[in-house]
Amino acid sequence: MDRGNLGRIFYLISGGFICYGFYKIFAYKNLDSILDSGTNAYVGGDAYNYIINSNYATGYFVLALLFTILGSTMLILEKMDDNKSKEDNHENSEKEKTNS
Template sequence: MKTEGNKIWKGLSGISFVLTTVFLGLGLDKMFNYNSGEYYPYEYHNAYVGGDAYNYIINGNYATGFFVLGSMFALMGIGFITLYYLSKIVDGQSKALAGLQAGSKAEQPICTDSQDAGLTATEEMNGLEGEH
């Protein structure tokens, strides 16, 4: 089940970085592709009102918004990568802890008083307290 969680973080990171490139591309399109349609053929691209200055201001605001969105998704992608590696570390530690608990449960030392400090659980259950 933990590996499915790891795959989710990895997938969300990939989606975030794809969205980053999409929004950065849209922002660059708003900045560099402007055609006011003054010349034949009259094709408008990123032109909204009649004046060039107003269109540049509008496109600058759009580009800023797209760059902010791209930066946000880039930071989210980095965060998801961090969560992916942290979940791998936690998963490895929990497996190691489970292996230690399962493999050495009966051999853990029991310290009831200073005289019995060297006894293990198996020796105490077998009644070998006095035979050190």
């Protein structure tokens, strides 16, 4: 797998983490019923659940940032490799012209 495709995969993973982070922030429903646990509800108080969900969201956003940086690095390295191979091809063609 080349670096460009790996970079794009990292961007897709980053997008998934961003979506899941926003899900943790905005999808909250605390049901007081014993049988139904609610959505993103962990303890009895609403404020505590918002704090817990915001910490989860922060973690997912940091993971998204990490994969964005990795994806950008892979794309930059791919571009540098392309430029290096073009320079090498140009130098080889110049040497062939001078040798002829």
